[in-house]
Structure formats: structure tokens, C-alpha cells
Amino acid sequence: MKPLTTEQIRAVIAKGKFRDNLFKAMGVFCLALALLVIVALIADMVIKGADRFTLDFFLNFASRRATQAGILSAWVGSLLVMLVTALAAVPLGVAAGLYLEEYAKRNWITNLIEINISNLAAVPSIVYGLLSLGIFVYQFGLGQSILSAGLTLALLILPIIIVSTREAIRSIPAMIREGSMAVGATRWQTCRYHIIPYAMPGILTGVIIGLARAIGETAPIITIGALTFIAFLPPVPYTEISEGVNAGLFDWVMSPFTVMPIQIFNWTSRPDPAFEVNAAAAGFVLMAMVLSMNAIAIYLRYKMRKNIKW
Amino acid sequence: MQIQDTPSLKAEARGLNFYYGEKQALKGINMPIYDKKVTALIGPSGCGKSTYLRSFNRMHDLYPGNRYEGEIRFFPDNSNLLSPDVDPIEVRMRVGMVFQKPNPFPKSIFENVAYGLRVRGENNRRVLDDKVEHALRGAAIWDEVKDRLQDMAPNLSGGQQQRLCIARALATDPELLLFDEPTSALDPIATGAIEELVHELKKRVTILIVTHNMQQAARVSDYTAYMYLGEMIEFGKTDEIFIKPQDKRTEDYITGRMG
Numbered sequence: 001m002k003p004l005t006t007e008q009i010r011a012v013i014a015k016g017k018f019r020d021n022l023f024k025a026m027g028v029f030c031l032a033l034a035l036l037v038i039v040a041l042i043a044d045m046v047i048k049g050a051d052r053f054t055l056d057f058f059l060n061f062a063s064r065r066a067t068q069a070g071i072l073s074a075w076v077g078s079l080l081v082m083l084v085t086a087l088a089a090v091p092l093g094v095a096a097g098l099y100l101e102e103y104a105k106r107n108w109i110t111n112l113i114e115i116n117i118s119n120l121a122a123v124p125s126i127v128y129g130l131l132s133l134g135i136f137v138y139q140f141g142l143g144q145s146i147l148s149a150g151l152t153l154a155l156l157i158l159p160i161i162i163v164s165t166r167e168a169i170r171s172i173p174a175m176i177r178e179g180s181m182a183v184g185a186t187r188w189q190t191c192r193y194h195i196i197p198y199a200m201p202g203i204l205t206g207v208i209i210g211l212a213r214a215i216g217e218t219a220p221i222i223t224i225g226a227l228t229f230i231a232f233l234p235p236v237p238y239t240e241i242s243e244g245v246n247a248g249l250f251d252w253v254m255s256p257f258t259v260m261p262i263q264i265f266n267w268t269s270r271p272d273p274a275f276e277v278n279a280a281a282a283g284f285v286l287m288a289m290v291l292s293m294n295a296i297a298i299y300l301r302y303k304m305r306k307n308i309k310w
Numbered sequence: 311m312q313i314q315d316t317p318s319l320k321a322e323a324r325g326l327n328f329y330y331g332e333k334q335a336l337k338g339i340n341m342p343i344y345d346k347k348v349t350a351l352i353g354p355s356g357c358g359k360s361t362y363l364r365s366f367n368r369m370h371d372l373y374p375g376n377r378y379e380g381e382i383r384f385f386p387d388n389s390n391l392l393s394p395d396v397d398p399i400e401v402r403m404r405v406g407m408v409f410q411k412p413n414p415f416p417k418s419i420f421e422n423v424a425y426g427l428r429v430r431g432e433n434n435r436r437v438l439d440d441k442v443e444h445a446l447r448g449a450a451i452w453d454e455v456k457d458r459l460q461d462m463a464p465n466l467s468g469g470q471q472q473r474l475c476i477a478r479a480l481a482t483d484p485e486l487l488l489f490d491e492p493t494s495a496l497d498p499i500a501t502g503a504i505e506e507l508v509h510e511l512k513k514r515v516t517i518l519i520v521t522h523n524m525q526q527a528a529r530v531s532d533y534t535a536y537m538y539l540g541e542m543i544e545f546g547k548t549d550e551i552f553i554k555p556q557d558k559r560t561e562d563y564i565t566g567r568m569g
Binding site for chain 1: 400425426430462475
């Protein structure tokens, strides 16, 4: 083959660059489309729900009159359920991930467990709801409580936390582990001083992704029997709940409850179109809750990662 | 009157075989390690010198499928480091290690050095301060870091990081210190500093060092062992190995005909 002349080289480059730009344009278009959908969705909710963005909306209980109905019991319920979910799922998930990565021997049993954890992540959430209805609500007698809901969602996000914990641990170089073991540390000391702290940013990301998924879950919560119309809050610890009786520290976990998605679902299924405004406003609040959780996760991850490098 | 002192033994490999699963990586190694001397392990890549070195602190126990046969006798107590009855953690508390690539923890300089002491349950601030300073001085890095002990260790230069890792190993007063190609990731100046340090350290501790660099072996070691394909080909005083090797294969390697 003859060597190319300068003109020919330029022609080849021009052709290559055209394709380069073509792909870039396509990429930007796809990205814009995805963004547009989400922006449109949020804008729609804001516009529709604009009338309800008042303090009263956040401080009022559900009501038969749309203009007076608020989301107090729903957002409090969502936060409390998330608290139970996090308290149950994080220690379990992190411990399970840590065990699989740092302690478990590689054999067919661990392989089987691994495959099953991936499968669990794909189980439809309604199935978790049915499972919990049988186990938590009836078998353990926890009833239709915040505790039942929290544990149900904990099961749901456990695989997400386990997988992200394992991935975070796997990204720690072997030489750090060896450096720790070489001075005579035990496995647990290595985990406690190194593996867990260094994996923390990744674990945290998984936890937040899990919680963000859990906070929007409706099906399993309905299955275990969350109420849709609740005009009271769970008892605050050590306050009087009835004549001369104070609530215990953990009484609130056994309380009936509702959560944001159920409140929204309830409002959208009402015939009165005025409730659609409530639903849109509540939808926006739920969206804001999820986005702010993500923002916190990103911030914390950034803060923690700054000091971790090898 | 005998002027030449015969050094006492610190450790001795006896009939050491090592297997990565089915693959035999060390074949019947017999070799003495003399107390308060520097012993260099040389040989071409893949000859098993790092594998051999990592047997001394049971590093292979961290990974499944590895198997030792034979003994590494450790003196003065004449225990067998490889015995299943001996806890590898106990071995690692007595035998320190410095790795090929500097591997400081993403923590402060102070915490890096104090780590070995914390692992041993030492939490007294004054004791930690004392021992950390002593170790950093021992590793010839005290003057460079004394004003910034709370800085993050990974922000140090490569050579400083490696000396910090040496300080980390020294802090717990090991009896034997293993160096696995400690200068292969460093520039010539940092390498010179480490070599000087090794020379200084042998007053206090027995040293076993793997090196790819034959000049380095000649400069820092009292004894040299040449390994090839998992076997110990030749062991002797460094001068003798480099000037008058007994084995043809050693000679070929040293003179650069192979390697």
C-alpha cells in the first residue's frame, strides 16, 4: 500500500471526526430525553400541587376535605419506617457482606449463597409483602405496625446492601489487608481498623440506594396492612398517651401507620378531583425526600473518600 | 585466638516445600539465616524467592489452597514457624515485613506506626508517643515527619512511604524483618536511603531481603542465596557468591548471561 498523502490523511480524519460528532450528538439527545422526562414529571407535580404547598399541608392529618387534608401522618410514618428499616438492614447486610468477603471459604456453599443473594434482589416486592404478612404480622404477632413494615422493607433492601458492601470491600487493595495482617493483626482487627472504614463510602451508597428504593415501595406495605386513613401520630416516648399512662421508649414501633406512597395512592383513587392536587403535592414531597437522601449520600461519600487513597 | 566470629542462627529452613494448590513452588529448601545479619535472596523472576520470603511470616495462610511441608526453625526457642500448632498471628508478631510497593494505610502517619502496638492492646498515649518516635527515628524518617504526625500517610513521597512502612514494622520490635524487593518502586535516591537504613538496622534485627538488583544484594547483604525454579542453588557469604560462585547457574545469573 502506498503511504497516504497529507490530503488523504486529512480526509480520513474528517470522516472519523464526523462520526465522532454524530455519536456525541446522539448521546446528548438521549441524555436530554431522559432528563426531560424527569424534569417534566417534577414540573407537572409542582404545577398541579402548587395550591397545597403550605405549612398546613405538612402539619395536617388526612381529611375528607381535600383542602384540609395533609401528609403529617404519612411523612412521619415514612421516616419512622425508614429508621426501622435502616437499623435492621444495615448491620445485617454489612455483617453478611463482610463475612462473605473476609471470612467465608470459597466453596460450593458460598457460591450457592452468592447466586441466591443476586436472586433475592430480583424477587418482586409484593412477594416480600406476602412473606412478611405470614411471618412478622401473624407468626411473630407484630401486627400491622411500623416494626412489621420496617422489617419487611429491610428484607427487601438487604440484598442491595450486601452486594454493595461486598463490592466496596473488593475495591480495597490486597496489599492493605496484607499490611495489616503482617504486623500480627487478627481478621477482626483488620476489618475493624481497615476494611470497614475504607469500605464505608461504598457501603453508604448502597444503603442510601436501598433506602431510596424502600421509601417509595407501596405494594409490600399495603400487603401487610398499612392503613390509608390515619389521624394520629405514633406515641412519642415518655409522653402521656392516656390518663396517667406514659408511652414506653419503643411503643411507637407497634403503632399503626401510613406512609407517603400509600397516602398518594389513596388520594389518586378518590373520585373527587380536588384530591389530585394533594396527590401531586405529596408526590413532589416524596420525590424531594428521595433526592435529598441521594444528596446526603453523595456529600458523605465525597467527604469520606477524600481521605482514602492508596 | 579465633578472630572470625561464627554468627548464631536466627532461623533455618529445613526441607521446605511449598505448594500453590497442585503447583510446587519451593523444592526442598535448606538454608540458615544468621542472627543480626542481612541475607539477600536473588534469582530470576518466578524463581520462588518471594514465595520463600512470605513463608517466614505465614503470609500464604491468608489464601486458600496453599500448603507447606518441612520446617522453618526459629531460634532461640527452636519453634517451627510452619507447624500447624503455631498460630500464624504469633509468627507475624515476631516477624515483621516490608512490601514491594509501599502500602501505608490511609490514616495519619502516627496511626500507621502505632497500628502494630494498638493491635497488641497498647492504648497508653505516652507509651505510643514514645514508641512511634523511636520507630520513626529507627527508620530515619523522624526529622522529616515529626512536625506533621497527624498528616495522612499516603501524601508522603514514595521513598518516605516505604520508610514509614519500615517504621511500622520496627515499632513492634520484630526479631526478623522481611523485605520483599523494598526499593523496586523507588527512585535511586530513595533506594540509597533504604539501603543505608538496612545497613543500620542489622545492628538490631535480623534481615532477610529479596532483591532483583544484584548490586543491591552485593551492597547490603552479608549472605546471599541464589534461587532458581524453586530450588536453592547456592548459599554463602556475599563476597564468595559474587566473586567465586560454585555453581555454573549462579555464575551465569550473576554475570548477566541469564536472568
